[in-house]
Amino acid sequence: MSAKKVTGNAGGKAGKKSSGGSAAPAQDTKASGKPASGVAAEAAMQRGGSAGPKPMKAAGSGAPVSSCACTDPGIAAEAAAGDGSKRIHVHHVTRVEGHGNIVVVIGADNAVETVRWEVPEAPRFFEAILQGRSYKDVHQIVSRICGICSIGHQLSSLQATEDAMNIRISEQTVTLRKLAIHAENLQSHLLHLAYLVLPDLMGVNSVIPLAETHKSELVGLIGLRRLANEFSRTICGRTTHPQRMVPGGFTKLPDESELQVLLQSFRDSLPGFLKAADLFASLRHKLPDFSRETEYIGLVSPSEYALYRGEVGSTDDSRKPASFYKDVTQEYCVPQSTAKWTKNMRGSFMVGALSRYKLNHTHLKPTAKKVAETVGLTPDTVNPFHNNLAQLVECVHSVEDSMELIHWLLVEGVKREKAPVIRPRAGRGVGAVEVPRGILFHSYEYDSKGRIVEADCVIPTNMNHANIQKDLEGLVPVIAHTSEAEIELLTSMLVRAYDPCISCSTHCIDITPGQMSKPDRGVRFVYKGR
Secondary structure, eight states: OOOOOEEOOTTOOOSSSOOSSSSOOOOOOOTTOOOOHHHHHHHHHHTTSOOSOOOEEOTTOSSEEEOOOOOOTTEEEEESTTSSOEEEEEESOSSSBSOOEEEEEEOTTSOEEEEEEEBOOOOOOHHHHHTTOBHHHHHHHHGGGOSSSHHHHHHHHHHHHHHHTTOOOOHHHHHHHHHHHHHHHHHHHHHIIIIIIHHHHHTOSSSTTHHHHSHHHHHHHHHHHHHHHHHHHHHHSSSSSOSSEETTEESSOOOHHHHHHHHHHHHHHHHHHHHHHHHHHHHGGGSOOEEOOOEEEEEEOSSSOOSSSOEEEESSSOOBOGGGHHHHHOOBOOTTBSSOBOOSSSSOEEOSHHHHHHHHGGGOOHHHHHHHHHHTOOTTOOOGGGHHHHHHHHHHHHHHHHHHHHHHHHHHOOOOOOOOOOOOOOEEEEEEEEETTEEEEEEEEEOTTSBEEEEEEEOHHHHHHHHHHHHHHHHHHHHTTSOHHHHHHHHHHHHHHTOOBHHHHOOOOEEETTEEEOOOTTOOOOOOOO
16 A cells, blocks of 8 residues: 555544544444445455455545555445445454444545544453452463463563562563563564554455465464464463463573573574565555654663663653553543543553654664664654554564573573562552553552452553544544545554554443442452352
8 A cells, every 4th residue: 555644633633523432323324225345345355356445545635545455354334325424333343352443424525523443342350350369369360361461461460569568589580571571572563463464564354365475474474473482481381371470580490401492593583584574664655654643651761672670751751650650541431432541641642662662762672773774663753553663673672682681591590599588568569561562550559468459450552542542533534535445444454553452451340330430449349140
């Protein structure tokens, strides 16, 4: 998809009339007798024809915005009763984790009436489940919040527990935990890039057709992800839901022979990552050139590309300790979402690979910096679609940094350290780590017996929901004059660029008819079956 620069409205206004949470959902109508474009597109593909829209042009410009030939299956988009208006309901966005809907209503004069990002995912109860649980169990429970980010949830949980109980950890433990973070980032980023993003750029609906048309590229990416899985297994005990990490350290350490094998595997993998960089560089022009100013938030450090430790940094605000996370996130509820939204200095902000890159790019490893140049990623970008490019850059950084960390472990020798003595005490602690989709906060209050009194988890996708809404409000007015299929495609691609983990972000606790809120402090949630 060739790209004409599209600049979004930073104020979040969409056309003459834009509605976020206030407007009613668009109703599908069959009055026109026109088939849903998603179905029509699928049928076209089965006939061997093009499933996508013709190249569109930005308003007032002769240059095309995009010419990608794919569309999402399961999308309903129909003209309303032949009056020239458009009603688009993406239900649900595909190739993301969880359930999210896009609702767009455009009048006959191409004035945008409704743009809405909806999160209908069922609420989850992890914060309530934790109440009364021992510090020994908490990190294992919260890893189940997400199968993709289970390592990050466990590490943020361990940090919060260790902070609350004043548990000190060794440099070796910190090093192994940093390796665990790198393993997870590699697993998730490669999954997203190969299976969820690449089909859009290649003009197909899923990764399956690429096995025929781009076999070598796909096999290469799959091989890199297999290495990431082995990385996680070596450090954490298995590929998901780590077994070895506990408050104060590890129950089992990797053998030096395993680390040697891993180190050599990383050396051998670098050419594969460079090939991936060349592939995405060749497809970069298919990413819409959409720009919208926003705030970017993530961990920062004066000495490293911050993933495991650091202060909370912002492109708009001063740095803050992680313990001040509530001042930064400022959660609030909206009618269209079962997940909370957040804001800080503006009406929204972004977290994730692009935010980390903008805040920490000077600390990238040398080959990662070269990859950023190869794919055309620069620190001044405000294009949310470039989050995918930042993910690829982070993959290479993770490999390079992991090689250095493993080398340190081999030089120092992997030591069986004495486990710290843990004396449960009342206290409060906060943990903050960078997971693939952005900064993750866990905050716990313990009683004197080491049992959870209150827990709070603020998930990266929570922090991105409002920014997705604002980006959609900026994008849709510019493409409102184009076909329904093109609007479906570009809005879905925008959501996918964030790599949202929607299930993780829905964590309301108390369910009352017509109301969702957290319970009062100290009140345990109890389910009473019939």
